[in-house]
Amino acid sequence: MSLSWGQLSGQLVENSLKKRIPFIGEFELTPRCNLHCKMCYVCQDSSNKKIMKEERTAKEWIRLAYEARDAGMLFLLLTGGEVFLRTDFKNIYEELSKMGLFITLFTNGTMITPEIASWLGRIAPSQVEITLYGASSETYGRVCGNPDGFLRTMRGLKLLLDQSINVQIKTTIIKENMEDYDRLVEIADSFGLNLGVVNYVAPRRDGNRHSPIQERLSPIELATFEEKVSMKEFTEQTNLLSDKLSELQSDTILSHSKDIAKYKKQQDLLIKDYYTDNFPCNSGKNSFWVTWDGKMVPCTFMDSPATYPFEKGFQTAWEELKKSCNLVPVCTTCQECSLNEYCQSCPATLRMETGSFTEPAPYLCKLAQERQMNADKYMKYGGIFNEGICETNI
Ligand code: SF4
Ligand code: SF4
Ligand code: SF4
Secondary structure, eight states, X not given: OOOOHHHHHHHXXXXXXXXXXXXXXXXXXXXXXXXXXXXXXXXXXXXXXXHHHHSOOHHHXXXXXXXXXXXXXXEEEEESSOGGGSTTHHHHXXXXXXXXXXXXXXXXXXXXXXXXXXXXXXXXXXXXXXXXXXXXXXXXHHHHSOTTHHHHHHXXXXXXXXXXXXXXXXXXXXXXXXXXXXXXXXXXXXXXXXXXXXXXXXXXXXXXXXXXXXXXXXXXXXXXXXXXXXXXXXXXXHHHHHHHHHXXXXXXXXXXXXXXXXXXHHHHHHHHHHHTSSSSSSBTTTEEEEOTTSOEESSTTOOOSOBOHHHHOHXXXXXXXXXXXXXXXXXXXXXXXXXXXXXXOOHHHHHHHHSSSSSOXXXXXXXHHHXXXXXXXXXXXXXXXXXXXXXXXX
């Protein structure tokens, strides 16, 4: 029996979850960025000398990647800040790409030149994800402090697509760019791409909570925005589905119904298993994040629990992280909350919002209430964006 890549990777992910293998890694190579987005939770000035000194060297990242690969890592995300600000990025990427890993790059796209695109085209990553912060120079000026960013991002996007690189685009919606959403969808359509949406804007990870929170949508604004987007997607998907169904013979569908039921049951069991854990995701189970200054943490939004892979070696740090994740306390109020199907609460979001793993977060509570009201109103699924929370707002 042959397997498709989707089936094979699904089985590998499932296996790594069961065996707690560090299958998915994320390296945050720098916090420095040439943009200064108002909602960014990590960025530092591009020429900050102190930060540059504290960043881990290319040699250290490459050695860590070898150790992680030997421990089971197959998928690796390289992110920042802006990765192309590192003068040694080419060296890092070329070495990592020889290791047989599936690499994804997150970038703001502004630093992609014809030379960089053609270099990347020769050793293409599995995927490049570019975030669009607005649909005009004016919005880039307001959101990122750099009006040139818009045209430079558009240029970067085209250059990568010209090299046939697999590019995905997404946006982070805040007050300053909310009005651009429809235009962003049109831009995505013009490239034949879908537009992903990161809907959760976290406080800064370094504890400076002011800026990103001030810029993000209020719970009512966010729930209303989600409603608008989900109605649009819902209509499109329903139309697509009814087109597909009308093409199929009903006996063909019936012949697969048993398999579908079996698969669904397996999936439900798996999901139930994840959700009874203290992390409702694969953080600390088969995935890890390494911060620019060398801490291994469960995910991008967490600064604790942390272990130290550059000092202790990858395997020891991973073993310690897994143990520490098991000790992260569960918020009992959230566990028993009737709204949790509408809520993005998890150890990371609670900690970012309240400073504690066990305190319900007022912002999330209000958002969940708004989503439930909308869901009741339209009698349809309200948590359509929940999977978006694990996207970084990079
Ligand atoms: S959100 Fe991304 S592009 Fe914007 S400042 Fe932060 S790292 Fe840079
Ligand atoms: S954060 Fe609030 S709404 Fe969300 S699960 Fe916890 S108590 Fe419920
Ligand atoms: S934000 Fe929460 S759900 Fe997402 S990866 Fe982090 S811990 Fe998991």
